[in-house]
Amino acid sequence: xxxxxxxxxxxxxxxxxxxxxxxxxxxxxxxxxxxxxxxxxxxxxxxxxxxxxxxxxxxxxxxxxxxxxxxxxxxxxxxxxxxxxxxxxxxxxxxxxxxxxxxxxxxxxxxxxxxxxxxxxxxxxxxxxxxxxxxxxxxxxxxxxxxxxxxxxxxxxxxxxxxxxxxxxxxxxxxxxxxxxxxxxxxxxxxxxxxxxxxxxxxxxxxxxxxxxxxxxxxxxxxxxxxxxxxxxxxxxxxxxxxxxxxxxxxxxxxxxxxxxxxxxxxxxxxxxxxxxxxxxxxxxxxxxxxxxxxxxxxxxxxxxxxxxxxxxxxxxxxxxxxxxxxxxxxxxxxxxxxxxxxxxxxxxxxxxxxxxxxxxxxxxxxxxxxxxxxxxxxxxxxxxxxxxxxxxxxxxxxxxxxxxxxxxxxxxxxxxxxxxxxxxxxxxxxxxxxxxxxxxxxxxxxxxxxxxxxxxxxxxxxxxxxxxxxxxxxxxxxxxxxxxxxxxxxxxxxxxxxxxxxxxxxxxxxxxxxxxxxxxxxxxxxxxxxxxxxxxxxxxxxxxxxxxxxxxxxxxxxxxxxxxxxxxxxxxxxxxxxxxxxxxxxxxxxxxxxxxxxxxxxxxxxxxxxxxxxxxxxxxxxxxxxxxxxxxxxxxxxxxxxxxxxxxxxxxxxxxxxxxxxxxxxxxxxxxxxxxxxxxxxxxxxxxxxxxxxxxxxxxxxxxxxxxxxxxxxxxxxxxxxxxxxxxxxxxxxxxxxxxxxxxxxxxxxxxxxxxxxxxxxxxxxxxxxxxxxxxxxxxxxxxxxxx
Ligand code: NAI
Numbered sequence: 001x002x003x004x005x006x007x008x009x010x011x012x013x014x015x016x017x018x019x020x021x022x023x024x025x026x027x028x029x030x031x032x033x034x035x036x037x038x039x040x041x042x043x044x045x046x047x048x049x050x051x052x053x054x055x056x057x058x059x060x061x062x063x064x065x066x067x068x069x070x071x072x073x074x075x076x077x078x079x080x081x082x083x084x085x086x087x088x089x090x091x092x093x094x095x096x097x098x099x100x101x102x103x104x105x106x107x108x109x110x111x112x113x114x115x116x117x118x119x120x121x122x123x124x125x126x127x128x129x130x131x132x133x134x135x136x137x138x139x140x141x142x143x144x145x146x147x148x149x150x151x152x153x154x155x156x157x158x159x160x161x162x163x164x165x166x167x168x169x170x171x172x173x174x175x176x177x178x179x180x181x182x183x184x185x186x187x188x189x190x191x192x193x194x195x196x197x198x199x200x201x202x203x204x205x206x207x208x209x210x211x212x213x214x215x216x217x218x219x220x221x222x223x224x225x226x227x228x229x230x231x232x233x234x235x236x237x238x239x240x241x242x243x244x245x246x247x248x249x250x251x252x253x254x255x256x257x258x259x260x261x262x263x264x265x266x267x268x269x270x271x272x273x274x275x276x277x278x279x280x281x282x283x284x285x286x287x288x289x290x291x292x293x294x295x296x297x298x299x300x301x302x303x304x305x306x307x308x309x310x311x312x313x314x315x316x317x318x319x320x321x322x323x324x325x326x327x328x329x330x331x332x333x334x335x336x337x338x339x340x341x342x343x344x345x346x347x348x349x350x351x352x353x354x355x356x357x358x359x360x361x362x363x364x365x366x367x368x369x370x371x372x373x374x375x376x377x378x379x380x381x382x383x384x385x386x387x388x389x390x391x392x393x394x395x396x397x398x399x400x401x402x403x404x405x406x407x408x409x410x411x412x413x414x415x416x417x418x419x420x421x422x423x424x425x426x427x428x429x430x431x432x433x434x435x436x437x438x439x440x441x442x443x444x445x446x447x448x449x450x451x452x453x454x455x456x457x458x459x460x461x462x463x464x465x466x467x468x469x470x471x472x473x474x475x476x477x478x479x480x481x482x483x484x485x486x487x488x489x490x491x492x493x494x495x496x497x498x499x500x501x502x503x504x505x506x507x508x509x510x511x512x513x514x515x516x517x518x519x520x521x522x523x524x525x526x527x528x529x530x531x532x533x534x535x536x537x538x539x540x541x542x543x544x545x546x547x548x549x550x551x552x553x554x555x556x557x558x559x560x561x562x563x564x565x566x567x568x569x570x571x572x573x574x575x576x577x578x579x580x581x582x583x584x585x586x587x588x589x590x591x592x593x594x595x596x597x598x599x600x601x602x603x604x605x606x607x608x609x610x611x612x613x614x615x616x617x618x619x620x621x622x623x624x625x626x627x628x629x630x631x632x633x634x635x636x637x638x639x640x641x642x643x644x645x646x647x648x649x650x651x652x653x654x655x656x657x658x659x660x661x662x663x664x665x666x667x668x669x670x671x672x673x674x675x676x677x678x679x680x681x682x683x684x685x686x687x688x689x690x691x692x693x694x695x696x697x698x699x700x701x702x703x704x705x706x707x708x709x710x711x712x713x714x715x716x717x718x719x720x721x722x723x724x725x726x727x728x729x730x731x732x733x734x735x736x737x738x739x740x741x742x743x744x745x746x747x748x749x750x751x752x753x754x755x756x757x758x759x760x761x762x763x764x765x766x767x768x769x770x771x772x773x774x775x776x777x778x779x780x781x782x783x784x785x786x787x788x789x
C-alpha cells in the first residue's frame with residue numbers, strides 16, 4: 001500500500017555533477033589573469049585581486065582593479081565610439097544585439113558553468129534562468145533598436161552610460177543594463193561586482209568575436225572605488241546602478257545637480273501574502289522560489305511571509321516539511337536546490353543579523369542536516385515569533401532567511417505589506433481574482449506577482465517604489481530610460497532674476513479694501529505659522545501686495561493634508577479630467593483679472609500667458625484618461641498588466657518667470673495623473689498663484705489636492721526635498737539650489753526633476769510635450785497574473 005509514495009520518501013539521489021572543464025580551460029587560456037576591456041582591447045593585468053569559488057574557496061583567477069585613470073580611458077573610448085554607433089540605423093544596431101543574443105545561446109553552458117563557479121548559485125538556476133533570460137534580453141532589445149525612431153520620436157541617446165552591477169545575477173544584470181543602452185544608441189562602461197567579474201569578461205570576448213565596434217562596450221573591473229570613479233566622472237551622461245540602498249543613496253548624492261541621468265535599482269524586503277483560500281501547496285512551492293532561489297540573494301526575494309491567521313499553523317507545518325527536503329550542497333550538482341552564498345562576508349552578515357533577531361526574541365527554525373565544512377553555505381531558515389520592530393523583519397537580510405507573520409483581514413495584510421521603507425516587489429496568493437486585483441494596486445511595489453513569484457521578462461518592466469530606487473528596466477519604460485528628448489541639449493542658461501528692492505510703502509488703495517493672500521492648505525486659507533509677511537513688488541518697485549512668509553511648519557501641515565488626499569490617485573480618471581476642464585473654464589472666465597495681476601507683478605502683458613495657461617490645463621485634462629498602461633504577454637501563461645500609478649505627493653517649486661503658466665504647467669500634469677501637490681509659488685510673483693484659491697474652490701478640486709505655501713522657494717523647496725512624506729520634487733531653481741534640493745532628497749530617495757538654472761520656454765507648449773511631465777508624475781507597476789485552468 002502506498003508503495004510509490006514510500007519510494008519517494010526514501011529515494012536517495014546520487015550526485016549529478018556538471019563538469020567544470022571547459023570553463024576552467026577558458027580561465028587557463030587567459031593565464032587565469034584578466035585586465036580590462038577598453039576600446040576593444042585588453043589591458044595587461046595590473047593591481048590585481050583574486051576571485052574565488054565560494055563553494056570551495058579555490059582561487060579561480062586574478063582580476064584587475066581599475067583606478068580613476070583606467071576609468072577615464074574607458075570613458076574616452078566610449079565617447080569616441082559614440083558618434084558612429086549612435087549614427088548607425090536602428091536596424092544595424094539591432095543586428096549586433098541579435099548576434100550577441102545568438103552567441104550567448106551558443107555558449108550558454110560555458111556561461112552557466114562559469115557563473116556557478118564564480119557565484120556559487122546552483123547550476124540548475126544559472127543554466128535554466130540566468131543565461132536564457134540574459135539572451136532573451138538581447139533578443140528583445142535587438143527588436144527595439146529599429147523601432148526607436150518611430151516609437152520614441154524626437155529622442156536621442158543619453159551618450160556614455162556608466163553601469164554598475166551587483167554580484168547576485170552577474171550576467172543577467174549586465175544584460176539588463178547593456179541591451180537597452182546599446183539598442184538606444186548609447187555606448188557603455190560597465191563595472192561588474194568585485195566578487196563576480198568572470199562572465200562579464202567572457203561577455204567582452206563575445207563582443208570582440210561578433211565584431212561589435214570598438215569602444216561601444218567597455219568593461220572595467222574593481223570594487224567600490226572603481227564605481228566611485230565612474231559616478232564622479234564628468235564625461236559620463238547617465239549612471240545606471242543596481243545594488244544596496246546605502247550605495248544607491250551615496251550615488252544620488254554625488255550625482256545631485258549634475259544633470260546626469262540616473263536609475264537606481266536597490267534593495268527590498270518584499271512581502272509574500274497568502275490568503276486563506278490560496279492553493280496552499282502551490283503557495284509553498286512559490287515560497288521556495290521566492291526566498292530560497294539564489295540563496296535568498298535576490299533584491300525582490302519574497303522574504304516576508306504574511307499568512308492569514310486561519311491557515312497559519314497548517315501553512316507553517318507544511319512549509320517546515322518542505323524545507324526539510326531542500327537539498328543544500330555543491331552548486332555544480334544539478335539536483336541541488338541551495339548552493340553557496342557569494343562570499344564569506346555575506347555569510348557573516350546573515351549570521352550576525354540572525355543573532356541580532358534571535359536576541360530580540362525571534363524563534364529560528366532550520367531543518368536538520370549537515371552543511372559542508374568548506375564553503376559559504378547557510379541553511380534555509382524560517383523566523384517566527386516576531387513583531388514588525390524586529391531587525392529581521394525590517395532589514396534586508398539578503399540570505400536564505402524567511403520571516404513569517406500573520407494577518408486577519410485584507411486591510412491588515414496591506415498595512416503590514418507596506419510597512420517597510422522598500423517597495424520593490426510583492427506576491428499575493430488567493431484563488432479569488434477579485435481579491436487579488438483589489439490588493440495589487442494597494443501594494444506599494446513596482447512588481448506584483450499574483451499566484452506566482454519571481455517571474456521576469458525583458459518585455460515587462462522591473463524596478464522599485466520608495467527606497468527600492470527609481471527607474472525601470474525592461475519593457476517600454478526601460479527602453480525610455482536610455483533616451484532623452486532632443487530639446488534637452490538645446491537648453492540655455494536662464495537669465496538672472498531681476499533684483500527688486502525689498503522696501504516699499506503700502507499706500508491705502510483708494511478704491512479697494514485691503515486684501516490678504518494667505519496660505520492654502522487642505523482647501524482652507526491659513527495664516528503663516530511665522531506671523532511674518534513678505535512684500536510683492538512690481539517692476540518699478542511699486543507695492544503690489546503681500547504674501548505670508550511660509551516656514552517648515554507650514555510645509556509640514558501642507559504635506560500632511562496632501563497625504564490625506566492620496567485617494568485622488570484612485571479617483572476615476574474621467575472625474576479628474578472633468579475637474580481640470582472645469583478649472584480651465586473658471587480660469588478662462590477670469591482672464592482679465594489674472595492678466596492684470598501678471599502685469600502688475602512682472603510688467604508683462606499677461607493676456608497671452610493666461611490664454612496659454614487655459615490651453616495647458618485643457619490639454620492635461622485631455623491626458624488624464626489617456627496616459628495609461630499596457631498589457632504585456634511574456635513567454636509563459638501569464639499576462640503582465642503595466643499599470644500607470646501616480647508617484648504620490650509631489651512638491652513643486654514654480655519658476656520665477658511666467659508665474660501662472662509656469663505653476664500650472666507643473667500642477668496640471670501632476671494632478672491629472674492623480675498626485676496631490678504642495679506648491680511653492682515664485683518669490684517675485686506669488687500673487688498669480690494665491691489668486692487661484694477661489695478658482696480651485698469653485699472648480700471642485702478636492703481639499704488637499706492642491707496646497708500652496710508662499711515664502712522663499714530655496715528654503716521651502718529644501719524642506720520639501722527633505723520631507724519623507726513627499727514622494728517627488730519638481731523645481732525650477734538655479735544650479736546651486738537645484739543641487740541642494742537633489743542632495744536633500746536622498747532620505748526617502750524621492751524622484752526629482754530640477755531645471756538647474758536652465759531656461760525653459762514655457763509659452764511654447766508643443767516644444768516639451770505634456771508626456772515629459774506625465775512620465776515624471778507617474779511610475780509603472782507591473783502586475784503578473786497567470787492564466788490556465
Ligand atoms: P554594494 O551596493 O556595495 O555593491 C553593488 C555594486 O556597487 C558593486 O559593483 C560594487 O563594487 C559597487 N559599489 C560599491 N560601493 C560603491 C560606490 N561608493 N560607488 C559606486 N559603486 C559602488 O553591495 P554589497 O556590499 O556587495 O552588498 C551589501 C548588501 O547590499 C547586500 O547584503 C544586500 O543587502 C544589498 N545588495 C542588494 C542588491 C540588489 O540587487 N538590490 C545587490 C547586491 C547587494
